[in-house]
Amino acid sequence: MNRWNRSLFWNPVSIVALLLVVLGLVGSLVLAIGELASAEAEVYRSLFAWVIFPAIGWLGLLLCLGGVLRKRHKLSQTSPGKYPKYVQIDFSQPRTRQILFLSAIGLFVLLIWGTFTSYHAYEFTESTAFCASACHSVMQPERVTHQISPHAAVSCSACHVGKTPIQYLEAKIYGLNELYRVATNSYERPIPTPIHALEPVRENCTGCHWEQQYWGKKQRDFSHYITAADNQHWTLTMNVKVGGMYRLGNEGAGIHWHMKLNSKVFFIATDEQLQNIPWVKLVTEDGEELIYSSTDNPIAEEKLSQYEVRAMSCIDCHNRPAHQFKAPIQAIDDAMTRGLIDPSLPGIKGKGIELLVSDAYTSGDEAVNSIRSQVITFYREEHPQILQSQGAAIEQAAEALAAIYRQNFFPEMKADWRAYPDNIGHFLSDGCFRCHDGSHQTSEGKAISNDCSLCHDIVVQGPTDDLEADPQGLPFRHPIDFGLPVIEIGKCTDCHNGMLGN
Numbered sequence: 001m002n003r004w005n006r007s008l009f010w011n012p013v014s015i016v017a018l019l020l021v022v023l024g025l026v027g028s029l030v031l032a033i034g035e036l037a038s039a040e041a042e043v044y045r046s047l048f049a050w051v052i053f054p055a056i057g058w059l060g061l062l063l064c065l066g067g068v069l070r071k072r073h074k075l076s077q078t079s080p081g082k083y084p085k086y087v088q089i090d091f092s093q094p095r096t097r098q099i100l101f102l103s104a105i106g107l108f109v110l111l112i113w114g115t116f117t118s119y120h121a122y123e124f125t126e127s128t129a130f131c132a133s134a135c136h137s138v139m140q141p142e143r144v145t146h147q148i149s150p151h152a153a154v155s156c157s158a159c160h161v162g163k164t165p166i167q168y169l170e171a172k173i174y175g176l177n178e179l180y181r182v183a184t185n186s187y188e189r190p191i192p193t194p195i196h197a198l199e200p201v202r203e204n205c206t207g208c209h210w211e212q213q214y215w216g217k218k219q220r221d222f223s224h225y226i227t228a229a230d231n232q233h234w235t236l237t238m239n240v241k242v243g244g245m246y247r248l249g250n251e252g253a254g255i256h257w258h259m260k261l262n263s264k265v266f267f268i269a270t271d272e273q274l275q276n277i278p279w280v281k282l283v284t285e286d287g288e289e290l291i292y293s294s295t296d297n298p299i300a301e302e303k304l305s306q307y308e309v310r311a312m313s314c315i316d317c318h319n320r321p322a323h324q325f326k327a328p329i330q331a332i333d334d335a336m337t338r339g340l341i342d343p344s345l346p347g348i349k350g351k352g353i354e355l356l357v358s359d360a361y362t363s364g365d366e367a368v369n370s371i372r373s374q375v376i377t378f379y380r381e382e383h384p385q386i387l388q389s390q391g392a393a394i395e396q397a398a399e400a401l402a403a404i405y406r407q408n409f410f411p412e413m414k415a416d417w418r419a420y421p422d423n424i425g426h427f428l429s430d431g432c433f434r435c436h437d438g439s440h441q442t443s444e445g446k447a448i449s450n451d452c453s454l455c456h457d458i459v460v461q462g463p464t465d466d467l468e469a470d471p472q473g474l475p476f477r478h479p480i481d482f483g484l485p486v487i488e489i490g491k492c493t494d495c496h497n498g499m500l501g502n
Contacts, residue, residue, distance in 0.1 A: 013067030024057020237460035327498030
């Protein structure tokens with residue numbers, strides 16, 4: 001029997017395993033050199049350099065050890081004198097010292113390699129590139145909207161991963177489940193929200209947003225263009241009463257009163273997206289509990305136990321902080337305000353909405369090409385004189401509408417503003433009106449107020465040629481005169497659905 005036949009490593013499992021170790025080491029080393037030498041990281045090269053090839057190497061090492069132990073177990077049964085049941089180390093034997101020396105060098109190399117790749121694997125899996133691009137088709141909507149959000153410079157893990165080791169481990173286990181869904185093409189379209197693995201939300205938000213600085217008012221300017229041939233400009237400026245927990249001691253004030261320290265707000269939602277909230281509980285500073293139930297859509301007392309009682313957190317209002325999908329009327333208004341779409345082009349807003357919400361598109365590329373061509377066709381057929389005099393503005397408008405589609409509509413994932421309502425405000429989704437609709441009342445008849453001035457004061461409003469202003473606040477003036485106070489007509493969402501209305 002030659003030396004190799006006598007070796008414990010000479011078995012099929014260990015031989016294949018050693019090849020895996022070599023493949024993992026060499027593949028990881030080659031790609032790591034390319035990654036470190038490159039000025040810009042490439043997501044799939046990083047994935048193989050820091051995660052896949054090292055995993056192959058460690059798997060091979062474990063298999064090799066398993067093959068050695070398996071062969072030794074067999075030999076201990078057939079040759080117990082030469083291979084006793086337990087390993088015996090005799091330092092007086094030169095071969096033993098040689099094996100231990102080589103093993104020590106090998107373990108040292110593996111330790112350095114493992115530490116180096118593990119650090120980079122941790123760094124890579126915490127990066128936005130990994131979260132958004134490794135599963136490109138699935139996370140495309142989230143990647144695009146994150147890049148144009150106020151949180152574009154904040155990594156995905158800063159919000160989606162907790163701060164403690166346990167929370168980090170939970171997030172990675174959750175990610176393995178998502179990886180399985182991607183591999184088996186069993187993920188939902190669109191990706192459902194809210195993300196239940198996002199907790200603890202408040203701790204993540206307040207890592208950057210200091211609660212003690214939520215106070216006072218903030219001015220918000222809104223520009224709307226009436227969906228008609230002349231695209232009439234309508235201005236709305238309001239002072240939003242942001243308030244805060246420390247503005248009036250611990251009592252709080254304004255919108256952020258909901259998050260004050262000495263009172264707690266709890267609620268029950270009967271749908272996954274937390275849009276239908278028929279039950280609210282306020283626990284006051286002195287421990288009194290006030291229960292508000294919707295008179296329009298109440299929950300029977302015996303059914304309350306079927307639902308989860310949630311403590312109100314930042315994300316229950318700020319539910320789209322980094323992934324906002326704008327509705328057509330919002331996106332076109334913004335583009336017209338920024339000068340990307342010329343408001344003087346007749347019918348451009350109405351036509352733009354029609355093209356953006358078409359159900360004829362099966363992919364984003366198809367939609368973008370169709371939008372570009374149909375804008376030109378519209379002016380050629382309906383306004384040929386405008387096409388001749390303002391051809392450049394029409395082409396720019398077509399490109400702007402195509403960009404709006406790219407940033408807000410993802411037909412492959414069935415993702416747009418309808419799938420992901422924004423709870424800030426109450427213009428295109430119920431938002432604040434989920435609770436502040438006037439129908440949530442206690443048993444004594446005390447209602448959650450729907451007084452507009454609780455949250456904001458309108459200081460400027462109206463068309464450009466007929467603006468009215470009052471720093472003390474104005475009653476809301478709707479572009480269309482209904483002859484009744486707007487609050488008596490209904491919620492904004494009864495008319496404004498993102499496609500119709502201004």
